[in-house]
Amino acid sequence: MIQIGEFNTLEILRDTEPGLFLGDADNNEVLLPNRYVPEHFEIGDKIEVFVYLDNDERIIATTTEPFIINGEFAVLRCNEVSNFGAFLDFGLVKELFCPFKEQAFPMKKGGWYLVRCYLDDVTERLVASSKTNQFLDNKELTVAQFDQVDIIVSHPSDLGMNVIVNNIHTGLIYKDSIFQDLSVGDKLKGIVKKVRPGNKLDIGLGEIGYRNIEPNADKIMQELTDNNGFLAVTDKSSPEKIKDLLQMSKKTFKKAIGTLYRQKLVELKPDGIYLKKQD
Template structure:
């Protein structure tokens, strides 16, 4: 089976004038053309080659060796190149642009704008299309994550209480405003921790580890900052949350836990002017 919108590892079946014909098995049960512009300098019939397969401008399946910015089932921040009466055309790194119909636009797209989209195969047309209505491709009904799990995040969109994120490309989560200690933007790919799973399966996400789990990495961060600043940081347990955030990109609560751990281990001294490395 050859899958549209995905990377396929296929056999080289034969060399023809327009390019190489590739198949999903050596018998050539299913075939697709790799045009001459993508043919490798050296090859042998029977070799395997990894290609991306999509529909060309004439709606025929074609294999290419270019790497798109997004594949089927994935999310990515893409630039809108053009808008027609039917929808928007997005740059996904390939010759033929990725189409996003108006019905799949959360907000009307404009030329030159950047939009977080999901790529999927439209069953009615058998074409790859984009949708900026990303929430409908996420489901928290059955979770594949648990509290304290490390997760991959894609920043989705802001809300009044924080930043919505896509969790492991499957679930929806939220990072609260008071737990965002660095600049993040829509489309950013980050690592995080599941802070809490609520009764309705909503996920609270943290960009740092939780509870006792965050003491060690934050303590190391403070030690590194001390070493980079000749053994002194002008912060202590009475410093403002804003000053701590600006200097170390962590909350005051996490900071106090970390310096408490370091003080207990006699690695630092806390004075009125700040923290000193022992």
């Protein structure tokens, strides 16, 4: 079955005046207009296309990759606001419609908004919603403590930064765990630091405990290499200085330099860290 709002790998059935007709194993067909037809092709070839409804509500295929597909989250620009809702740029000729009822806050032309794309059950049109929490659920978790997860930065709060976890759960990165600039829509790797009562997820941007030592030790080694083998920071330095210089907490920093010292890769002196010359 040809899936609207998704990428489909289809067979080239025939070449016609308006373009190529593509089909699936169930004898469903869709037109790939001439503007998207590849320079070289053979009847019977397989081609990956994105399928959606065009401005005339006809099912159509394109080889252009959209900024968002059905079931995904992304930050999109609002191109226009009408009496019915907002129209967002998602990389195709047709814009993605976001009804007023699906706007967490009124959208404005030129603004950027985190939205989820979904398929309207009645019209089979792709639409957007900035009320992203309605698509997330922590009742039955699919992740556990120490799991690595994909996160999307959702919105700030008094406690830190709310994130979308694996496209299905909500999580929170506490302020004291943030050591880099984060913007709404950023897509990053994270770690489930803790599962709190009520299935609330504490998320970290780096691996925790013993898992956190090696990557940060590597980071310090890279900084030493880039700075002629010296960093003017020690375990006596303020947490703010360590954060500004290395984007990590003081606790993580002390573990990392301890690892490097035991491996005899660095020298620790009152004025800073020196890269040890290897024999």
